[in-house]
Amino acid sequence: MAIIPKWAFILVGIVLLVLAPIGQGNYVALILCSWLMYTIAAMGLNLTLGYAGQISLAQGSFMAIGAYITALLTLSGVHWLVAMPLAVLGCFIVGLLVGFPALRVKGHFLAFVTLAFNTLVVLVLRNEDWLTGGSYGKSNMPRPDFWLFNTGTKSTFLSIPLSSNQKMYYLCLAVFIVFALLMYGLIRSPWGRAFKGLRENPIRAESLGLDTRRLTLLAFAIGSAAGGLAGALVSPVVQYIEPNSFALQHSLRILLMVVVGGSGFFFGPMLGAAVVILLPEFLRFTEGYYLIIYSGLVIVLMVYSPSGLMGVGSRIVAAVRPKRVARTDMKEGAQL
Amino acid sequence: MSDTVLSVRNISKSFGGIRAVNDVSFEVGKGEVLGLIGPNGSGKSTLFNCVLGQLRPDQGEVHVNGKPVAGMRACDLNRLGVGRTFQQLSVFPEMTVLDNIILAGQEHKGTMWSRLFGSADAGLSGEADRLIEFFRLRHLRQEKAGSLSYGQQKLLDAAMAFMAGPDLVLLDEPAGGVNLTMLGNLKERLQTYNRDHGTTFVVIEHNMEFVMSLCTRVIVLAEGSIIAEGSPEEVRSNQQVIDAYLGG
Numbered sequence: 001m002a003i004i005p006k007w008a009f010i011l012v013g014i015v016l017l018v019l020a021p022i023g024q025g026n027y028v029a030l031i032l033c034s035w036l037m038y039t040i041a042a043m044g045l046n047l048t049l050g051y052a053g054q055i056s057l058a059q060g061s062f063m064a065i066g067a068y069i070t071a072l073l074t075l076s077g078v079h080w081l082v083a084m085p086l087a088v089l090g091c092f093i094v095g096l097l098v099g100f101p102a103l104r105v106k107g108h109f110l111a112f113v114t115l116a117f118n119t120l121v122v123l124v125l126r127n128e129d130w131l132t133g134g135s136y137g138k139s140n141m142p143r144p145d146f147w148l149f150n151t152g153t154k155s156t157f158l159s160i161p162l163s164s165n166q167k168m169y170y171l172c173l174a175v176f177i178v179f180a181l182l183m184y185g186l187i188r189s190p191w192g193r194a195f196k197g198l199r200e201n202p203i204r205a206e207s208l209g210l211d212t213r214r215l216t217l218l219a220f221a222i223g224s225a226a227g228g229l230a231g232a233l234v235s236p237v238v239q240y241i242e243p244n245s246f247a248l249q250h251s252l253r254i255l256l257m258v259v260v261g262g263s264g265f266f267f268g269p270m271l272g273a274a275v276v277i278l279l280p281e282f283l284r285f286t287e288g289y290y291l292i293i294y295s296g297l298v299i300v301l302m303v304y305s306p307s308g309l310m311g312v313g314s315r316i317v318a319a320v321r322p323k324r325v326a327r328t329d330m331k332e333g334a335q336l
Numbered sequence: 337m338s339d340t341v342l343s344v345r346n347i348s349k350s351f352g353g354i355r356a357v358n359d360v361s362f363e364v365g366k367g368e369v370l371g372l373i374g375p376n377g378s379g380k381s382t383l384f385n386c387v388l389g390q391l392r393p394d395q396g397e398v399h400v401n402g403k404p405v406a407g408m409r410a411c412d413l414n415r416l417g418v419g420r421t422f423q424q425l426s427v428f429p430e431m432t433v434l435d436n437i438i439l440a441g442q443e444h445k446g447t448m449w450s451r452l453f454g455s456a457d458a459g460l461s462g463e464a465d466r467l468i469e470f471f472r473l474r475h476l477r478q479e480k481a482g483s484l485s486y487g488q489q490k491l492l493d494a495a496m497a498f499m500a501g502p503d504l505v506l507l508d509e510p511a512g513g514v515n516l517t518m519l520g521n522l523k524e525r526l527q528t529y530n531r532d533h534g535t536t537f538v539v540i541e542h543n544m545e546f547v548m549s550l551c552t553r554v555i556v557l558a559e560g561s562i563i564a565e566g567s568p569e570e571v572r573s574n575q576q577v578i579d580a581y582l583g584g
């Protein structure tokens with residue numbers, strides 16, 4: 001592995017991502033968009049859950065908040081480039097507030113608190129018709145049009161014909177790459193180390209001067225802001241949103257992406273979102289059985305590799321290049 | 337006394353009906369190495385946790401360098417220059433030894449924003465390596481802390497308390513599970529810190545040889561109260577201490 005540098009893998013990956021929709025129809029472009037958007041949301045949850053160890057079942061509701069803010073603003077004529085950062089900021093602030101219960105409750109109880117929040121958001125979206133359009137939701141959001149990304153119409157680029165959906169995919173890809181770079185910088189920075197410290201041993205972390213309260217709130221706020229960014233893409237991609245598209249089951253799907261991919265691994269959510277979104281498409285030929293096969297695969301994976309697909313990968317690497325793993329004979333953690 | 341680093345006054349703490357710490361007062365001067373001994377369950381760890389903000393004492397006051405710290409959060413206390421270890425092993429098992437050590441120092445380096453936008457190691461790699469060398473963990477630098485042996489983790493645990501260059505360090509049973517050579521090594525490390533940096537120590541330990549050869553003063557706790565205080569020799573020959581703890 002060391003012979004081929006990491007950046008070469010990433011470069012090849014980006015080239016593949018750029019080529020992916022070419023020559024494919026509208027449907028494929030939309031599925032790929034959906035994969036990238038969910039990856040962004042799942043990477044946010046991966047920060048909150050995988051790195052900082054705070055469970056959240058509300059990531060879908062942050063996609064909702066981001067999508068509705070973007071929809072309302074762009075429908076009233078605000079440019080997407082302005083609406084998007086506002087959606088991210090809005091979710092950052094709401095995420096910060098949702099983080100407060102996490103200062104008091106942990107684990108299962110925190111899961112329930114966030115679950116309740118998700119339900120609350122869906123109810124508000126459904127009941128406040130005057131703002132959100134109620135059960136009918138919002139539709140016909142304009143697609144962004146700036147610089148290379150005139151996503152509203154079809155055109156040709158280097159004599160390759162590109163549909164509106166394909167161009168939307170390239171916008172998603174651009175946003176995703178910038179977002180992934182920022183996320184990578186965050187994880188590598190001392191902040192990333194502090195988040196891991198919060199996950200692994202909050203009491204020791206606090207005694208080493210880390211403000212665990214602030215870290216917990218930030219973990220929620222940043223993770224939620226990523227959900228908002230995903231929502232800001234959902235709005236112009238799908239061009240139709242309604243409360244049910246962000247109900248609890250979608251938060252659970254995002255959680256599934258994080259867990260299946262490998263929680264706490266940087267590329268885990270990309271893989272997890274691919275499995276959760278693309279695998280059902282591949283299994284379509286099995287018709288009615290696809291859900292059964294799909295659930296079966298997830299159960300088998302979780303039994304044999306609780307650290308997800310990335311965990312399987314690192315086990316294979318470890319078999320080739322032996323590495324020390326954390327031992328199980330010592331229970332860690334500070335108990336007073 | 338102007339060079340009092342830690343002053344504990346009338347600390348009491350009960351758990352339900354158990355009075356774990358009962359009206360304990362003592363002072364620690366700069367550069368002192370104070371031993372805290374006593375039978376199991378005599379309230380030593382509870383006293384530490386009351387002093388360090390992990391537990392809220394029922395009554396009493398704690399001053400660090402003359403500053404009242406009652407009710408202060410553990411992280412703020414640490415920023416005042418107080419380091420500690422816990423009785424239970426307390427490392428970050430999924431992180432490398434190096435990351436454990438850097439994490440132990442990074443909050444004392446730069447600002448929140450410089451830690452976000454600055455270098456990944458917060459400029460601490462060099463210092464961390466010196467500490468790793470000092471505690472003879474060099475060969476384990478890139479290993480996950482959780483894969484180390486108990487004694488190695490215990491050394492790492494102790495090393496982390498030093499990363500921020502504290503004035504005062506409270507160690508809860510640092511010698512437990514550490515082999516004799518390592519123990520001598522650990523004692524030497526503490527003495528070096530004490531001599532070169534003037535670091536003040538309070539050490540809880542059951543290993544009498546370790547305590548007697550390291551500490552300048554010893555306090556004996558039994559059932560939550562101080563029953564004796566003095567030089568290692570005085571304490572060793574105190575009849576009450578022999579009855580309650582050392583045995584005849």
Ligand SMILES: Nc1ncnc2c1ncn2[C@@H]1O[C@H](COP(=O)(O)OP(=O)(O)OP(=O)(O)O)[C@@H](O)[C@H]1O
Nearest residue numbers: 336351354356375376377378379380381382383423
């Ligand atoms: N969180 C707690 N809840 C209830 N009781 C506690 C708690 N912590 C300590 N105690 C009780 O307080 C008393 C003192 O405990 P502490 O841990 O301070 O003893 P210690 O002197 O450190 O003992 P050891 O030498 O075994 O470490 C014990 O009786 C213990 O059962």
Ligand SMILES: [Mg+2]
Nearest residue numbers: 380381382423
């Ligand atoms: Mg104890």
